[in-house]
Amino acid sequence: ETGVTQTPRHLVMGMTNKKSLKCEQHLGHNAMYWYKQSAKKPLELMFVYNFKEQTENNSVPSRFSPECPNSSHLFLHLHTLQPEDSALYLCASSLTGELGKDTQYFGPGTRLTVL
């Protein structure tokens, strides 16, 4: 238990569906992240929020829409996804953006399958 929870753990959706992934951290951290982990590829950073402000969008398609209402919660809204978007989506949080002092703690991930 890392203090970062994600729901749902598994999600199957059609290409026309709209769904949301939720992440919550109980660590008092100020930065939160979405990562995508596909088979046979390195972990890819998607979005970063620091103090609720988005500080990085790593060229992610607009069918992925993040939302960070407060420092403890992070959502990833999904719509009109493609089968190649099937992957494990990992949420992480870290305390601050201080160089060399910021360890990221990960949630268990949401396994997404797009049919």
Added chain:
Amino acid sequence: GEDVEQSLFLSVREGDSSVINCTYTDSSSTYLYWYKQEPGAGLQLLTYIFSNMDMKQDQRLTVLLNKKDKHLSLRIADTQTGDSAIYFCAENLQYSSASKIIFGSGTRLSIRP
């Protein structure tokens, strides 16, 4: 550039030592990490080392860092079946107002009886 490389597979006999290697390219990283991912689970922070250290030992785990060669290794002593997992090497970089973690592709460690 930002790149972290690892070999994809490692197979060791139960009870032997496992050594997982990693190379990175960005010399400005200050922390380097090893994460473990068991089947069906998320990432677990296993250990980390600050870049001004050469070695860090934590029970069965030994981390060696050669900063000159940008080479990081993780040694697991007395490898057990519970150590079967994918091990990710990662480096911590600073960008914008939050840190960024660059991951390798992971090394799948399998244990032979």
